[in-house]
Amino acid sequence: MRMDARIMVTGGTGQIGSELTLELRKRYGNENVLALGHSRKPTGDLLENGPFEKADIRDRERLETLIEEYEIDTVYHLAAVLSGVGEKDPQFAWNLNVNGIINVLEIARKRNIKVFWPSSIAVFGNNCPQDNTPQDTALQPTTMYGVTKVAGELLCDYYHRKYGVDVRSVRYPGIVSAETMPGGGTTDYAIAIFYGAVRNNHYTCFVREDTVLPMMYMPDCINAAIDIMKAPAESINTRLGYNLNGTSFSAGDLAKLVAERSPGFRIEYKPDYRQAIADSWPNSMDDSLASKDWGWKVEWGLDRMADDMFARLRKRKADGHL
Numbered sequence: 132m133r134m135d136a137r138i139m140v141t142g143g144t145g146q147i148g149s150e151l152t153l154e155l156r157k158r159y160g161n162e163n164v165l166a167l168g169h170s171r172k173p174t175g176d177l178l179e180n181g182p183f184e185k186a187d188i189r190d191r192e193r194l195e196t197l198i199e200e201y202e203i204d205t206v207y208h209l210a211a212v213l214s215g216v217g218e219k220d221p222q223f224a225w226n227l228n229v230n231g232i233i234n235v236l237e238i239a240r241k242r243n244i245k246v247f248w249p250s251s252i253a254v255f256g257n258n259c260p261q262d263n264t265p266q267d268t269a270l271q272p273t274t275m276y277g278v279t280k281v282a283g284e285l286l287c288d289y290y291h292r293k294y295g296v297d298v299r300s301v302r303y304p305g306i307v308s309a310e311t312m313p314g315g316g317t318t319d320y321a322i323a324i325f326y327g328a329v330r331n332n333h334y335t336c337f338v339r340e341d342t343v344l345p346m347m348y349m350p351d352c353i354n355a356a357i358d359i360m361k362a363p364a365e366s367i368n369t370r371l372g373y374n375l376n377g378t379s380f381s382a383g384d385l386a387k388l389v390a391e392r393s394p395g396f397r398i399e400y401k402p403d404y405r406q407a408i409a410d411s412w413p414n415s416m417d418d419s420l421a422s423k424d425w426g427w428k429v430e431w432g433l434d435r436m437a438d439d440m441f442a443r444l445r446k447r448k449a450d451g452h453l
């Protein structure tokens with residue numbers, strides 16, 4: 132990406148967007164990165180060190196006006212509803228997620244804008260290999276969120292083939308982070324367990340102890356988004372999402388790790404509707420194509436991630452922010 136890139140991050144106050152915006156501002160200059168928010172009010176650096184605007188991603192006219200006003204040439208489109216919330220109102224999930232990506236792609240086509248759009252492990256369903264899930268396999272998700280991600284991948288591929296839009300995508304696993312609370316996904320337990328340990332040394336987990344999913348720590352998630360956008364166009368061999376694995380562990384393994392760092396920690400397992408969603412997703416993914424095409428490499432393992440989560444959350448508690 133050019134050093135003078137003008138970037139918009141939709142979903143800029145969300146779990147990923149809030150941290151991605153600050154990292155992009157560090158790399159490309161505060162004034163060059165516009166965070167777009169909706170219902171959540173931004174605080175701290177996100178609001179103070181660079182531009183912030185409010186917009187509904189379904190309002191194409193407003194989106195295009197902002198893109199023109201700020202002379203945007205690159206959009207990281209993160210605004211979406213996630214799997215847990217999506218299952219409560221599937222039509223809303225379809226409306227927001229699919230119209231959001233169509234609006235971004237339509238403007239990208241007209242204005243020659245480069246796009247990053249994250250897909251998810253949610254594109255997979257029960258009928259594909261659960262271990263080391265291949266890049267190319269059946270995509271038959273069981274959630275509306277997954278349906279919107281498959282539709283989004285196909286739209287990205289279509290806009291690239293038909294109009295030459297330079298859109299790039301990855302299939303993220305569950306993202307773990309300590310700065311902004313997650314927005315209502317199935318993998319949220321892998322974050323909530325740390326909050327529970329730091330707040331009152333207790334957590335009630337909404338999936339079974341033996342549930343295994345791939346997860347990734349936020350610094351790897353951010354590097355992946357920025358690295359795939361920096362890669363030469365000729366090295367991008369799929370405009371569907373690239374599988375990205377991170378590290379896979381069970382809820383029980385995670386609980387043990389938390390207990391080692393927080394003596395006396397108590398956990399109960401009370402699976403709810405999200406268990407079936409978790410069971411339909413891969414245990415791990417084959418992400419060798421991403422490594423081969425644009426050098427993807429995971430940096431953060433489970434122990435290092437757990438140490439960092441505790442350090443950050445304990446600091447936030449000591450500062451009175453938790």
Ligand code: NAD
Pocket residue numbers: 141142143144145146147148168169170171186187188189208209210211212213227249250251252302303304305306307312313314315316318
């Ligand atoms: P999040 O729920 O934390 O943030 C989503 C953001 O979208 C919020 O800031 C919200 O205000 C905004 N939003 C909601 N409705 C809007 C509207 N009508 N107009 C404009 N903005 C609106 O989500 P996240 O975890 O940061 O995820 C970002 C992207 O990454 C999503 O596409 C998600 O599917 C994908 N993803 C996330 C994970 C993960 O574990 N966090 C994993 C795989 C893929």
Ligand code: AKB
Pocket residue numbers: 213214215250251252253276303304305306315316317318319
């Ligand atoms: C969710 O659980 O919905 C997200 C995801 C894996 O896409 N975290």
